[in-house]
Amino acid sequence: xxxxxxxxAGVRFPNPVFTASGCAAAGQELDQFFDxxxxxxxxxxxxxxxxxxxxxxxxxxxxxxxxxxxxxLQGPGIDVLLDKDLPWLAERGxxxxxxxxxxxxxxxxxxxxxxxxxxxxxxxxxxxxxPNVEDRGQVFACDPQAASGVVSAVRxxxxxxxxxxxxxSPDVTDIALIARACVDAGADxxxxxxxxxxxxxDTTTMRPALAGITGGxxxxxxxPVAVRCVWQVHQALPDVPILGMGGIRTGLDALQFLLxxxxxxxxxxxxxxxPTAPVRVLAELExxxxxxxxxxxxDVIGLAHGAAGHLVPEGPDPVGDEPAAAMEEP
Amino acid sequence: xxxxxxxxxxxxxxxxxxxSMTVIAPGIAELTRPGHFLAVQVGGPESSMLLxxxxxxxDVKDRGVYGGTVEFVFAVHGKGTAWLSSRxxxxxxxxxxxLGKPFRLPTTGVNATLVGGxxxxxxxxxxxxxxxxxxxxxxxxxxxxxxxxxFGLLEAKxxxxxxxxxxxxxxxxxxxxxxxxxxxxxxxCRTDVVYACGPMPMLRAVAAVCAERGIPCQVAVExxxxxxxxxxxxxxxxxxxxxGRTRMARSCVEGxxxxxxxxxxxxxxxxxxxxxxxxxxx
Numbered sequence: 001x002x003x004x005x006x007x008x009a010g011v012r013f014p015n016p017v018f019t020a021s022g023c024a025a026a027g028q029e030l031d032q033f034f035d036x037x038x039x040x041x042x043x044x045x046x047x048x049x050x051x052x053x054x055x056x057x058x059x060x061x062x063x064x065x066x067x068x069x070x071x072x073l074q075g076p077g078i079d080v081l082l083d084k085d086l087p088w089l090a091e092r093g094x095x096x097x098x099x100x101x102x103x104x105x106x107x108x109x110x111x112x113x114x115x116x117x118x119x120x121x122x123x124x125x126x127x128x129x130x131p132n133v134e135d136r137g138q139v140f141a142c143d144p145q146a147a148s149g150v151v152s153a154v155r156x157x158x159x160x161x162x163x164x165x166x167x168x169s170p171d172v173t174d175i176a177l178i179a180r181a182c183v184d185a186g187a188d189x190x191x192x193x194x195x196x197x198x199x200x201x202d203t204t205t206m207r208p209a210l211a212g213i214t215g216g217x218x219x220x221x222x223x224p225v226a227v228r229c230v231w232q233v234h235q236a237l238p239d240v241p242i243l244g245m246g247g248i249r250t251g252l253d254a255l256q257f258l259l260x261x262x263x264x265x266x267x268x269x270x271x272x273x274x275p276t277a278p279v280r281v282l283a284e285l286e287x288x289x290x291x292x293x294x295x296x297x298x299d300v301i302g303l304a305h306g307a308a309g310h311l312v313p314e315g316p317d318p319v320g321d322e323p324a325a326a327m328e329e330p
Numbered sequence: 331x332x333x334x335x336x337x338x339x340x341x342x343x344x345x346x347x348x349x350s351m352t353v354i355a356p357g358i359a360e361l362t363r364p365g366h367f368l369a370v371q372v373g374g375p376e377s378s379m380l381l382x383x384x385x386x387x388x389d390v391k392d393r394g395v396y397g398g399t400v401e402f403v404f405a406v407h408g409k410g411t412a413w414l415s416s417r418x419x420x421x422x423x424x425x426x427x428x429l430g431k432p433f434r435l436p437t438t439g440v441n442a443t444l445v446g447g448x449x450x451x452x453x454x455x456x457x458x459x460x461x462x463x464x465x466x467x468x469x470x471x472x473x474x475x476x477x478x479x480x481f482g483l484l485e486a487k488x489x490x491x492x493x494x495x496x497x498x499x500x501x502x503x504x505x506x507x508x509x510x511x512x513x514x515x516x517x518x519c520r521t522d523v524v525y526a527c528g529p530m531p532m533l534r535a536v537a538a539v540c541a542e543r544g545i546p547c548q549v550a551v552e553x554x555x556x557x558x559x560x561x562x563x564x565x566x567x568x569x570x571x572x573x574g575r576t577r578m579a580r581s582c583v584e585g586x587x588x589x590x591x592x593x594x595x596x597x598x599x600x601x602x603x604x605x606x607x608x609x610x611x612x
Contacts, residue, residue: 022563023561023562024561025560025561029559029560029561029583030559030561032331032332032559033332033333033334033559045563050607051606051607052607052609053577053578053601053605053606053607053608053609054563054566054578054601054607055601056599056600056601057553057554057564057565057566057567057598057599057600058554058564058599059563059564059566060381060554060556060562060564062379062380062381062556064378065378065380066380067380067381067556069556069562069564071562071563071564074563074566074578074607075607077607211599211600219380220380269380270380271557271561272380272381272382272556272557272561272562273371273380273381273382273557274334274371274424275334275426275557275559276334
């Protein structure tokens with residue numbers, strides 16, 4: 001079998017399949033369906049300093065192969081995470097990746113210092129790209145200087161040895177530019193991508209379907225955008241580890257992200273429709289790697305950037321989940 | 331503890347304007363209590379519809395020829411339920427359940443009035459059975475837009491000490507809403523507790539009638555959900571907690587059954603300014 005161990009900025013994870021922020025709460029709910037310690041890591045829902053009620057309802061609209069959400073970072077605040085959720089994850093033996101969100105650089109710095117030296121913390125993911133904030137100007141990931149300010153504050157306040165990953169928005173002209181700004185500010189890695197800003201109008205009420213008007217688009221509908229973003233960031237910064245996410249539904253989807261340059265992946269929206277999806281994706285990925293004769297998962301990270309024929313696929317379905325007949329000539 | 335089961339469809343029956351589907355789902359039936367719900371995947375494994383559809387559990391059989399089966403009632407509203415209506419026996423269906431918090435049952439024999447709107451009566455019928463097993467008197471009020479949208483009328487008649495029926499169009503029973511006849515029923519039946527399930531405006535009206543009379547009332551709410559298991563945070567409504575403070579509660583795991591006097595009915599759909607963590611609060 002393939003060695004699935006993956007290393008993100010010096011931290012070793014037993015496999016490259018994680019949950020995604022905002023799609024797994026803090027792990028307890030999913031642990032009813034599968035053992036969360038079987039995953040590479042559990043990425044918790046973005047936590048803020050104070051409790052947050054989130055936005056009005058409707059907060060969700062289903063879209064073709066996707067969904068829009070405008071939750072607005074509802075959560076209990078960092079105290080509850082530190083008192084209940086993180087100790088639970090630590091006791092279970094899960095590797096916790098805590099996602100943090102704030103309204104100012106000081107918020108982020110404060111959150112990072114609150115997390116310092118907490119048992120169970122494997123990594124910090126800095127959510128600088130949530131589209132569901134009242135003021136779009138707060139989307140730090142849309143501006144290299146703002147992103148850089150947040151990331152450097154978090155890095156300064158986080159224990160050495162705990163990687164800091166910045167989560168990027170695809171809603172920018174040049175994602176590599178923001179990626180570089182984050183890395184220059186001290187990010188050890190990048191999470192790629194957050195949701196895309198979208199909108200649905202209800203044709204019966206003739207008004208926006210979401211109370212928040214706009215929402216974040218996620219699910220398989222955004223997968224090609226996500227793979228493209230991972231590819232561009234890896235091309236620009238080949239030595240920076242990437243946690244890739246965006247519409248992963250199967251093991252072959254996960255493999256696309258690894259081939260584009262991600263060292264690990266998060267399974268997000270798919271969990272809503274299939275609570276056991278993360279472990280299923282892991283099993284399918286393991287099988288897909290074995291079918292292709294891959295000995296170490298690290299051998300496929302960024303492989304798609306190389307010359308064709310570098311690794312001869314032996315699998316029955318080398319092009320992914322689309323039938324070859326449906327592929328169009330470039 | 332909910333389970334995810336890929337079960338065979340056993341039957342799909344047309345019941346008036348609704349459909350009733352029974353699925354062989356071992357592990358779910360044994361754990362189900364009245365008020366629990368199911369989350370059903372629609373469109374098959376390659377579906378472009380990612381989100382589960384949630385339905386109250388109507389009937390379960392935890393033994394018999396087919397092992398555990400679970401039955402739910404639905405109406406065709408959109409593409410997902412249209413797909414569901416086209417399932418046939420032996421088709422596979424991915425179901426997760428039982429989910430949510432069920433109705434709380436009284437410990438002694440009391441007079442219970444059960445109020446159902448449309449196919450909201452589905453979870454009330456097993457509840458009536460459970461209440462009768464506890465020596466409760468059960469009276470029922472069922473309402474719908476029209477006669478074909480009343481679910482379980484015959485079964486209700488067999489179980490209830492009395493039954494009142496309303497339809498919007500007057501095709502059967504009293505013309506009007508359940509809340510129009512409810513005050514009379516509560517007085518006549520010396521009702522101690524009320525259980526209600528149906529559309530939100532109906533629940534709100536029932537809650538108001540009960541509040542006026544100081545009768546405890548439990549409601550099973552209908553909020554649109556994406557996951558049904560507590561991770562997506564979309565099915566929230568403002569609910570007052572034991573500490574007197576309002577929070578946006580997830581109807582899938584903290585509900586779907588709530589005490590009616592804890593729900594901020596006037597504010598459903600919004601975030602009241604005094605909610606814990608509301609923006610603009612100091």
